Amino acid sequence: MSEPSPPNKISQRARTNLETPVPLRVNLIRALPTLYHPTLNPTGGINMGLAHNDLMQKELLEKVSTCLAFEPSDLDYGDPHGSRILRGLVADLMNRHFKPVKALHFRNITVVPGAGAAVWQLIQSLADPGDAVLVFAPYYGNFDLDVCVSTGVELVPVYPHTSMDGALAPEWDTVPHAKILLVTNPRNPHGCCYSVEDMIKILKFASTHSLHVIFDEVYGLSTFDDSNFEPFTSILSLPDIESYIDPQLVHVIYGMSKDFCMNGLRLGFIVDQYNLDLRSAVTISSMFGYMSTVNDRLACNLLKDTEWIDWFVTTSQARLSQAYRLATDYLDSLDLTYLPSGVGPFIVVDLRRLFSRSTMTFELESAIWEAALDNGVYVAQGQVFHVLEPGFFRLTYTLEWSQVKKGIDIFHRTIKSFVV
Amino acid sequence: MSEPSPPNKISQRARTNLETPVPLRVNLIRALPTLYHPTLNPTGGINMGLAHNDLMQKELLEKVSTCLAFEPSDLDYGDPHGSRILRGLVADLMNRHFKPVKALHFRNITVVPGAGAAVWQLIQSLADPGDAVLVFAPYYGNFDLDVCVSTGVELVPVYPHTSMDGALAPEWDTVPHAKILLVTNPRNPHGCCYSVEDMIKILKFASTHSLHVIFDEVYGLSTFDDSNFEPFTSILSLPDIESYIDPQLVHVIYGMSKDFCMNGLRLGFIVDQYNLDLRSAVTISSMFGYMSTVNDRLACNLLKDTEWIDWFVTTSQARLSQAYRLATDYLDSLDLTYLPSGVGPFIVVDLRRLFSRSTMTFELESAIWEAALDNGVYVAQGQVFHVLEPGFFRLTYTLEWSQVKKGIDIFHRTIKSFVV
Structure with a gap:
């Protein structure tokens, strides 16, 4: 009987998992170490790339502490x-x-x-x-x-x-x-x-x-x-x-x-x-x-x-509305185009108007994304959502307003550096 | 083009999962509703079938409450x-x-x-x-x-x-x-x-x-x-x-x-x-x-x-030793045979000596298990561990001594009812 062949280090399915192309994960792995963290990276960048919502944080923390x-x-x-x-x-x-x-x-x-x-x-x-x-x-x-x-x-x-x-x-x-x-x-x-x-x-x-x-x-x-x-x-x-x-x-x-x-x-x-x-x-x-x-x-x-939960839902929606208005008013003032929305903690900004059709490629989108990250803000580029056309970015606006404003400013400055 | 066939309610792999024979799970599903639970079933049976260990419960609860x-x-x-x-x-x-x-x-x-x-x-x-x-x-x-x-x-x-x-x-x-x-x-x-x-x-x-x-x-x-x-x-x-x-x-x-x-x-x-x-x-x-x-x-x-953790390990081992001695002394006093052990929260009791070789079948083992459960104690029969020979039962002994004694008594009484 012949010697069995040496076993693989991992299974074929695990290998396939590792080789699955996941643009979101690639960007996340690149971005995460650069971002603000209270202890690990107190001077890190602003996270407008993940869908998280800080608008209810204070009340939520108070409540959770009583539920432990x-x-x-x-x-x-x-x-x-x-x-x-x-x-x-x-x-x-x-x-x-x-x-x-x-x-x-x-x-x-x-x-x-x-x-x-x-x-x-x-x-x-x-x-x-x-x-x-x-x-x-x-x-x-x-x-x-x-x-x-x-x-x-x-x-x-x-x-x-x-x-x-x-x-x-x-x-x-x-x-x-x-x-x-x-x-x-x-x-x-x-x-x-x-x-x-x-x-x-x-x-x-x-x-x-x-x-x-x-x-x-x-x-x-x-x-x-x-x-x-x-x-x-x-x-x-x-x-x-x-x-x-x-x-x-x-x-x-x-x-x-x-x-x-x-x-x-x-x-x-x-x-x-x-x-x-x-x-x-x-x-x-x-x-x-x-x-x-x-x-x-x-x-x-x-x-x-249930009373608190139902209060939470209503209050959270009111704060989303307020934060959305603040963020979109500010985008308007900078003449940045976005897709109007009535749900969720993020806004899709549309840069196509700022670049000619031939200029705006997925390569340019990635370059803007990378430059924004280097400048201190993580946003989500359209590619990670498999958008067909380049030039879209998703920005989470449900952070403290000073952070949102600062993030939009950095993103805006970054974009301008690419506009010829 | 012909109509697509109606889809299956679940995938073939999910069907295979459901059909996988798992004696442990069959017994668990049968036993769980009969067992003691502080609120759902305060008069339920004693759980000597699962590998859980209550010997350190008091100290553990105190510690965990400070860690939340x-x-x-x-x-x-x-x-x-x-x-x-x-x-x-x-x-x-x-x-x-x-x-x-x-x-x-x-x-x-x-x-x-x-x-x-x-x-x-x-x-x-x-x-x-x-x-x-x-x-x-x-x-x-x-x-x-x-x-x-x-x-x-x-x-x-x-x-x-x-x-x-x-x-x-x-x-x-x-x-x-x-x-x-x-x-x-x-x-x-x-x-x-x-x-x-x-x-x-x-x-x-x-x-x-x-x-x-x-x-x-x-x-x-x-x-x-x-x-x-x-x-x-x-x-x-x-x-x-x-x-x-x-x-x-x-x-x-x-x-x-x-x-x-x-x-x-x-x-x-x-x-x-x-x-x-x-x-x-x-x-x-x-x-x-x-x-x-x-x-x-x-x-x-x-x-x-780490000081507490290392104290926990040493103390837990000392209590295991003590509880093992109590349980095995009691098994000895009832003339029940077990496999001596120096590790773990359970003891394997061996009933083969009490029955002739032809009498002790997996059917009898299951009948004893079922009767013990009906009498108020859940033990684990050898079959769920895929033991080759019938007549072995695993008993968890790391409960309050009064529970262990009561559980062994019920199990012993049950066995005797099967001995001709």
């Missing part, structure tokens, strides 16, 4: 996918704010460590190696990993809008091996919501092509201007969904990172009301993202104060 | 695989207690939500669909899931010991498609440690057959009788490991669930000193088990009090 607790039973195994109490409180939260047609029950909620983990769990539970996932593009750049890591699934961007801020086109493409359609609503990077008509169109498309459809609704409660923009409607609240699609094919993701300004606590939720097999499947695989009891208890203590 | 904290930066994204500070503290802990040949550094540690998640991460990073993982059997029954969920990998038990409590046999089997050997040291269910000679033999076997080898050392600091039993030696402390195997193929799992009596906090560690690609791979996939900042900070505050 630990009981003897917390030393024992908790539930990998969240305690029954936590799942019930999440169901209540969504019953109050997402207006589901059929009230949610704790059984409809699976808790996972963040919305990214929710995407990953759903993909591997609904698709097999060789299958494809269609994603409405531009899209949140970490989907490149959330969909593909160790799943053997291909992510295929579909551009269904007539332009970056345009309406849904009359029709859009699919691929033969597609099994899932992934839709972010409200949208990211351009914060806007799908209308009920759009959602019905999406459901019918999915049904026609035999696709599961995942609605990522993590920005659902971050709307702040329903009078001028399409308000948010959760797919859970759509009446007669079964007249458009088998509801077992419709899945919802929510979480507390965005609307509740706590990226650090890793509270992501998979919501399912019709597909029992799926719930069983994610209950098993949730073991590898096993919820800590201390996090579970903290989340319970926070969510059970 | 939350800082403004905890609202922001933390590190999916543990903060640099936490990873450094884990490295320090293991440098003090596992005596690695080469001192560990924060870069050598990846934090994941429990040792089960560590197994899963390593399997999918080291093996591909169609590969096999050899596991030294009997083994911790949840490996059936930790190894197989969504990995496409086959788990193949190997019985390398001459008997349940016997030495390593001169040689043991492999299969052609094996890529990994999984070894638990100290062993579970029978708490005992491999000698240095055994470990060298294991490494040489792995090297000869081109296998990665994973040492799960989660009970490494739960030894309490080194004078009568083989003491624990971490594979990290083995000198000249490279003379036996390429050290890039050797991987270690540790965690705080067992030695630190905190199953609920989900602190599992992958330790690697030689395989950079593997570290990069698990850094990416750790995103789907993303560490919460509140858990990270709690663990840091706990581990940084």
Whole structure:
């Protein structure tokens, strides 16, 4: 018998994971060490690249400090996918704010460590190696990993809008091996919501092509201007969904990172009301993202104060509105063009007007991004969201105003240095 | 064009996950609703089936309550695989207690939500669909899931010991498609440690057959009788490991669930000193088990009090010794046979002497297990650890003595009802 060949250092799938191109991650790895950190880098740059929201920080910190607790039973195994109490409180939260047609029950909620983990769990539970996932593009750049890591699934961007801020086109493409359609609503990077008509169109498309459809609704409660923009409607609240699609094919993701300004606590939720097999499947695989009891208890203590939670949602929306106005007034004063928006902690700035069509390339976009970073502000370039046309940048405006102003100033100065 | 066929409710891999036979899980699902819970089931049965340890509970609760904290930066994204500070503290802990040949550094540690998640991460990073993982059997029954969920990998038990409590046999089997050997040291269910000679033999076997080898050392600091039993030696402390195997193929799992009596906090560690690609791979996939900042900070505050931690280890071992003596003296008084042990929170009771060889079947073992549960005590039957011969039961003895005594009494009474 011949000698066995020397084993690989890692598996082929791990190698594929490492080689998956993820522009968002490349930029993040480049940016993070340069950014402000209270202890590690107190003179670092301003972070307007990540979607985080400091506007409610003071009240949130006060509240969280009263919610920290630990009981003897917390030393024992908790539930990998969240305690029954936590799942019930999440169901209540969504019953109050997402207006589901059929009230949610704790059984409809699976808790996972963040919305990214929710995407990953759903993909591997609904698709097999060789299958494809269609994603409405531009899209949140970490989907490149959330969909593909160790799943053997291909992510295929579909551009269904007539332009970056345009309406849904009359029709859009699919691929033969597609099994899932992934839709972010409200949208990211351009914060806007799908209308009920759009959602019905999406459901019918999915049904026609035999696709599961995942609605990522993590920005659902971050709307702040329903009078001028399409308000948010959760797919859970759509009446007669079964007249458009088998509801077992419709899945919802929510979480507390965005609307509740706590990226650090890793509270992501998979919501399912019709597909029992799926719930069983994610209950098993949730073991590898096993919820800590201390996090579970903290989340319970926070969510059970429903009065405070509902005050938080309203107040946060009011502050988003105020901060958006400050930031956009300032962009206006600098004559910087942006895509008007009524949802989310970021604004998409459009530089195309400042450069000729032939000048504005993805290379130039990257050069501006890099120079802005060197000058002290991290913004997110359109490329990381797989925007088709160069010249778009997403800026988080939900920081202290002095920081936002300083960040915009640096970005503006950087842009000017590139304008001939 | 023909209509696409209706999509499956879940993927084939999710279906396979649901259909994987896992005796441990079957028993757990049957047992859990019957067991004592302070609020949900105050009159429930005694849990001697799970490996949990209440002997240090009072001191642990006092300490943990002083370690709970939350800082403004905890609202922001933390590190999916543990903060640099936490990873450094884990490295320090293991440098003090596992005596690695080469001192560990924060870069050598990846934090994941429990040792089960560590197994899963390593399997999918080291093996591909169609590969096999050899596991030294009997083994911790949840490996059936930790190894197989969504990995496409086959788990193949190997019985390398001459008997349940016997030495390593001169040689043991492999299969052609094996890529990994999984070894638990100290062993579970029978708490005992491999000698240095055994470990060298294991490494040489792995090297000869081109296998990665994973040492799960989660009970490494739960030894309490080194004078009568083989003491624990971490594979990290083995000198000249490279003379036996390429050290890039050797991987270690540790965690705080067992030695630190905190199953609920989900602190599992992958330790690697030689395989950079593997570290990069698990850094990416750790995103789907993303560490919460509140858990990270709690663990840091706990581990940084090294004096307390080291006191805890010593005191816990002394209490294990005392509790083991109480429990085994009582088993002796009832004339129940057990496998003597010097490590871990459980004892393996051997009923074979009480029944004729033809009477003691796996059916009888299951009937005794079921009857004991109905009578008020949950124990772990040998079958869930894939023991080859029927008649073994693992009993956790690290509860309050009155509970242990009551549990043994119920178990003893149950057994007697089966003896003709």
